[in-house]
Amino acid sequence: MFQGVPEFNDLLKRVTLILILFLPQASHAFQDEKAPQTGIDWLMAMKRAANTLDYQGVVAYIKDQQVDSFKLYHKVDGVHVRERLIAMNSPFREVIRTDGSISRYTGEGQQIVVETRPTSQSVYLSLPDDPSVLDRYYRINLMGQEYVAGMLAQVVALEPRDSYRYSRLLWIEAQSKLPLKLDVLDESGHSIEQMVFTTISVSEAVKESDLLPSHGTQAAIARISHNESLPLDRLGWTLNKVPEGFQIVSYSRFKRPTSDQVAEHVLLSDGFATISVYIDQGASSLAAGSRKIGAVNVKTISPDGYTITVMGEVPPNTVNLIAEGLRKKSSVAHP
């Protein structure tokens, strides 16, 4: 009915021309809007991908010039997430995650021991719910793209804003957004811990049998390690020198499996790095001094008949500082 209206025909032509000219760009702009633009965007996309995709691969873990190799399976079935991580080297080690718990199988002597703990965290990726909180203590920058395991990956650098944390480099696969490689760097920029996938596949179906433990649960010693959470006001020590950003996440006591002795445990975290403080009133096999295990630095001191060990994936000055600042409260009864 508008055939005879020249103004309408002209308008229609203009609209058509605008659509032809700008629709591809509009579509492209929409895609760009969805693609991660910043380091935080990439971390959030990585967390989302690791939790929602099915994948399997072989990962090499390198620390202290030693290489360990693991096969990883991850499967999402609706709201149910299952994972299996199994060592490709001796001795036997395996981790099975089902809904709400993680079971760790290890070969001990002539036996297989299984320890099960309730947790909703993945064996593959453990990051804060909101990765943007990391921005307060790390500069999170995009560093270009590289190939890992034959796949193009975006490099994301987490550089600490002070000297109390380590730098980290993450290689995130451009298409799937899965993390392919992690490098922890010391104060001099040298790699002290690395995890890298040598193969990874999101297209190959994860079979039911891939997610089952190698040995039936009946064929293992079940070790139940009890960990008792305590209110913070029961802590008989003060931490007077803690770098900014680290906060106490938990305070508990637990019985050490190898000696049956009870130790207190304080866990501090800045969202990406964690530090543990162990307070042991009994005899300990640990002599006072400093140790290093991969990216983990350890400081042991022996004040007032206690053995206190501070450890974490942080530089040695951080564990030394926290150890120096520990003081026994005089008015609080020891739990």
Place this chain on the structure above:
Amino acid sequence: MNEELKQDLSAMLDDELETSRASKVMGRISSDREFGRLMHRYQMAQELMRSPDALIPDAGFADRVAGLITEEPALLVPRAAVSRRYRDKVVNLALAASVAAVAIMVGRSITTHSPIESGEILAQVQMQSPTVKASMEPDLRDYLTMHNESSQKAGAAGVLPSVRLVSGSTSR
């Protein structure tokens, strides 16, 4: 299969291969079934040479064992971290498991009356093989295990937290 790759494999089994090349060899093991079988043969040869109780197997023995091992890929490669002192005592767990006398004791409890229980044996498998002993001090190993577990639970352990938990020198 080229000779250089075979030499790298042999060097890796002897803990004499640098990290970057060892990563490539492991990648090849995971993707090339034939190369994986070659590693099994090398490893068996090494174990037989080291074992003071070595037996001379019949011609089909290696193939039968290789077949069993192939079905248990998790128990194959000797850990690079293991010192020679311990490594010489290693007997492949997969081989041992396949010939093990299995005894299951259900319901035996070692629970004490402490409010913090040390553990409870629900079942037990006896395997006829020694295993690799960790060289780390027991207290340090306990602390590191607890640290890794609680870091993972707190959602602040980064990428592959469980790998740290069960990596060679820290697993118990």
